[in-house]
Amino acid sequence: MFEVRPVAEGHVKLAGRLDAAEAERARPTLTALTGSVTLDLSELDYISSAGLGLLVETYKRLHAGGHSLRLVGLLPRVRNVFGYAGLDRIFTIE
Amino acid sequence: MERRFPRDNGSLPAIYAFIREFFAANGIDAGRAWDVDLIAEELFTNVIKYGGASQAPVALDLTWAAPTLTLRLRDPAGGAFDPTQAPAVDITMPLQQRRGGGLGLHLVRKMTDHMAFIREPDGSTITVTKKLVGDV
Secondary structure (H helix, E strand, C coil): CEEEEEEECCEEEEEEEECCCCHHHHHHHHHCCCCCEEEEEEEEEEECHHHHHHHHHHHHHHHHCCCCEEEECCCHHHHHHHHHCCHHHCCEEC | CEEEECCCHHHHHHHHHHHHHHHHHCCCCHHHHHHHHHHHHHHHHHHHHHCCCCCCCEEEEEEEECCEEEEEEEECCCCCCCHHHCCCCCCCCCHHHCCCCCHHHHHHHHHCCEEEEEEECCEEEEEEEEECCCCC
16 A cells, blocks of 8 residues: 655655555656655655665656755665665665 | 466556555554555566566565564566575665666665565565564
């Protein structure tokens, strides 16, 4: 089960599992994001390479437009996956 | 403990449930299942990706000999792709210079202790082992 919930302008919450089955469902919402964005991952239980790929796409698109993508509230196990992928040095993670 | 799953991403929730069932049956802390979910997802989606047009279900087998978990994925379609030979992903490169793909197997390599691939006339098998030690 995965949910993507806009909570305010430029602030979106991801919850549940962002896996290969759910990444496509999340894509339209993330593709529609503009400007600098904060993603609240405090309720994201799980992310795999499919989910990371979607966030990388979003990061590249926003970054190319001069905007930022900030990730906040990561659970340790989710943060570990970013670390294994070397993405903890690329994303702004707080 | 083995179960077969249709080769579709829609099988993933059933795979996670199977892993939790196995953990419960063997008294393994469920908090350790998340890493195993990820390993299973990456290998399963890889098998689907390289399995051509086959409709044959993929068998997932889990065995436990504390502290080592062994996960086997058997694909009767026997794709030729050997995940142990996939090129490494250089995660130190800037994002724009990284080649696409390969991140899933990179994660599996980081999160397991050993990975092997066998291709036989009646299918192929990927086997990984992971010691479930340390803090959850």
